[in-house]
Amino acid sequence: MRFPRxxxxxxxxxxxxxxxxxxxxGGERVFAHVPNSGRLWELLxxxxxxxxxPAFKPGRVTPYDLTLVRTPTGWVCIDARLPxxxxxxxxxxxxxxxxxxxxxxxxxxxxxxxxxxxLLRRGDERCWAETKSVTLVRDGVxxxxxxxxxxxxxxxxxxxxxxxxxxxxxAVFVVQREDAAxxxxxxxxxxxxxxxxxxxxxxxxxxxxxxCRVDEGGVEVVGEVTAHAQSxxxxxxxxx
Numbered sequence: 001m002r003f004p005r006x007x008x009x010x011x012x013x014x015x016x017x018x019x020x021x022x023x024x025x026g027g028e029r030v031f032a033h034v035p036n037s038g039r040l041w042e043l044l045x046x047x048x049x050x051x052x053x054p055a056f057k058p059g060r061v062t063p064y065d066l067t068l069v070r071t072p073t074g075w076v077c078i079d080a081r082l083p084x085x086x087x088x089x090x091x092x093x094x095x096x097x098x099x100x101x102x103x104x105x106x107x108x109x110x111x112x113x114x115x116x117x118x119l120l121r122r123g124d125e126r127c128w129a130e131t132k133s134v135t136l137v138r139d140g141v142x143x144x145x146x147x148x149x150x151x152x153x154x155x156x157x158x159x160x161x162x163x164x165x166x167x168x169x170x171a172v173f174v175v176q177r178e179d180a181a182x183x184x185x186x187x188x189x190x191x192x193x194x195x196x197x198x199x200x201x202x203x204x205x206x207x208x209x210x211x212c213r214v215d216e217g218g219v220e221v222v223g224e225v226t227a228h229a230q231s232x233x234x235x236x237x238x239x240x
Contacts, residue, residue, distance in 0.1 A: 035081055
């Protein structure tokens with residue numbers, strides 16, 4: 001996936017609220033939309049090098065989207081809206097691991113009390129898939145979530161219902177950075193999500209984790225990483 005417009009370089013100043021940040025661009029402070037409801041504590045630190053996507057709508061309150069953050073191991077894309085598209089593009093190019101051969105039929109499809117990201121097809125078969133954006137990596141281990149997520153647990157419950165009824169269901173964790181070798185649920189932050197993921201996997205939900213190549217031009221899935229259901233091997237960072 002290529003970014004629709006050239007990105008603008010800046011420096012992170014502060015996160016004003018859940019979805020707005022202040023960023024310095026060319027010596028001027030501007031507002032940027034934060035397209036991610038996670039904490040992002042390890043990434044959004046004062047002075048961090050960031051890249052912004054100019055907003056398409058003129059006159060918007062936040063003239064930019066905060067898109068990339070530089071870390072010592074490379075760029076991280078924090079836009080949590082991208083994983084369904086990234087997965088769809090990867091499947092269309094022949095990737096997929098346990099989802100190889102499946103293609104996107106519909107996006108944002110309601111099931112039960114939730115709206116799941118993708119409905120996939122393979123011939124006459126259908127598979128429901130929910131994607132999650134992963135930005136936190138510790139010592140090569142990608143972990144999710146970085147904040148408690150009741151919505152994420154609800155999605156897993158819906159996928160589990162599908163799997164128990166004999167319908168294909170998949171939870172796909174899209175690591176929007178390249179330095180991950182493994183994936184584990186972040187039980188230190190949200191043990192209920194970790195328990196729900198293990199229960200879903202035991203019920204037949206396919207659990208897949210992929211990592212991405214990220215640069216100033218775009219983001220693309222480059223392959224799978226090993227997904228484990230155990231607790232993360234690194235302790236959580238402490239914050240005031």
